[in-house]
Amino acid sequence: MNTHETHTEKHTHGYTIYLLVWFALLMLTGVTVAIAGLDLGRFTVATALIIASIKTYLVLSIFMHIRTESLTFKVFIGVALLFLLISFALLFSDYSFN
Numbered sequence: 001m002n003t004h005e006t007h008t009e010k011h012t013h014g015y016t017i018y019l020l021v022w023f024a025l026l027m028l029t030g031v032t033v034a035i036a037g038l039d040l041g042r043f044t045v046a047t048a049l050i051i052a053s054i055k056t057y058l059v060l061s062i063f064m065h066i067r068t069e070s071l072t073f074k075v076f077i078g079v080a081l082l083f084l085l086i087s088f089a090l091l092f093s094d095y096s097f098n
Helices: 015-037 043-063 071-096
Strands: none
Touching: 015 043
């Protein structure tokens, strides 16, 4: 009989990293609210989207543990993000000409 061993590593973070990321998310939300109150012209929406992208990365990598997923799963996430970026580019190209 041949037994197959499955090797799974459990990657967990300590509570400190969760608290630091939570604090960073709170700070970035505050920065987003502050940016919304300023008149930056055309750069207001772009700045808010950049901050939202940073917050998305933090949530995906730390809270949803995407760093420890398989390569196939990461490729699927990359394809989904690529189509999201294409949609944003098409939306803002239409928005900028009106």
